[in-house]
Amino acid sequence: MDILVDIATTIVAQMQKPTLAFLLGGMMLAALGSKLEVPDPVYKFIVILLLLKVGLGAGISIREADFVALMVPALGAALIGILIVFLGGITLARRRGVAPMDGMATAGLFGAVSASTLAAGMAMLDSEGIFYEGFIGALYPFMDVAALVTAIILARMSAARKAAPAAAGGTATLTVGGGPGFNGDLIKGILVDTLRSPAISALLLGIMIGLFARPESVYESFYEPLFRGLLSILMLIMGMEAWSRLSELRKVAHAYVLYGITAPIIHGLLGFAVGLAAHHLTGFSGGGVVLLAVMAASSSDISGPPTMRGALPEANPSAYVGTSTGLGTPVAILSIPLFIALAEQFIGF
Template structure:
């Protein structure tokens, strides 16, 4: 009963957080037939500002980290982000009735990182007196960007398979074999993804934060505006989500199961990566825990605007509802599990 009460309390807490509260507010407006709308140019401006802020913050974090200590954990974090999306592509996105684009967008958010969940993990470790690397916050952009780009590329490949005509030189069908895409089409989709407004804003912010010194404009402009702009974005996505809710009802059980189970599976992948780093570089017990927490979490900041900008075909009620509404509470509640497992692994190896 205590576990059930804890889950209920966490869910209630998440409903009161701005991300989910404004999403629900938008759905409520749409359900009441409100004529409220945000002009498309304003929406695009908000998305660009949000993603520039996320990229700048990530670049600043990476620049301030010790490069020699960062390399292996960063590569492992990126690998986990990609692995989570690939896993979602062969599970959720393959289920009957689940749109492949919606499934991949959802997997992309689960592969990306929730900064608030990471902060919660750090707070728990601080309370427990468990040390972790100072550069740990710099790992999240590696997992975050890798997962988002992978999800977008896979979703666009899937759309290309559905729309490219046979005989066009880019797809082959026959003998019961799956469609085959040539290297030119794959390269074109990858280039288009990197050039898309959402990913471009994220990457240029990352580069500026890494190679320049944008701390003053970051602290005086982007940081103060961020939460307010994010709330407007979630309101817009809530309105869109309501209009497309009927698409989700027939397969809601698939997203519920994924939202409840995926954080544990993904956290285990992150935990395994942390153990590898521990044995190879002496990565700390706390670092293992936080890598698992990052993998278990799902993005509530960089993910939604990136998916909305790069995959407008995807249904926000699927990917935001599943990640923030279900995945986040499970990820937060799983933090003690990773602490206990890390103590066993590190203690056993001592």
């Protein structure tokens, strides 16, 4: 009982932090019909700056990081992304009223990472003075790419299996290198499109500059001081966007609503478990475990949607974008205090 009280106290305290307050404020403004708008170019500029900041910090830290200490959570991040997609494939994608292609696209977004949610988690840990490894940002592409590639391949393979009987006179055949709706260039195309997406490109650029150059002066004088202020504006935008996206869920099955509410918590707990294993194996910090859980709980809001639109044009954006942005993102951000409380109990800071 004392543990539950401690966790509840931590959650309540974290809900009063600026990061969550701006998110809830944005949702409230949208619910009240406010005409407040933030221009899309401003939103994109803020996201790029935040991702460059995360990437620069990760690149600077990678220079001094132990290889094993980095690769264990990195491989864990990729594994989480793949597991989340498979979990979505055997739950959401098989629910009545859910088209398999739409279900897999949604699972892919939930397996990928939200830059805004990761930034929110970092800001909350920073405000509490909780240490986490600087290379955390470098784990983003591992989980993001693994989830998106897995989801698109599974969706294409499923479509190919359905098309094969008609093409082969009733005999189902699937050739990985060139079956119906699936070919050997698919993986390459997905990887290229994902790595070229604005979010991953900005993050990888920051990592490369931080790793091979010496950007500490601009990082400390420009990116670091702006981080929390820009994040508060981003949270306000995300809150308004989340509320507006809820209307899209009326067009799809109720299964998406259930998935959007429960999946972030389940995925976050999966990420927490993998992070806890990395903690025992390599001494991965409690803050690092929290952020790995936050990445697992998040759903892609920048790199994922355009990737899905290009690779799975048959999928319904109202299903996967509405579920991800309308429910997944706010639930994931609001669950960050839960993961902080769990880390306090199981690891300590």
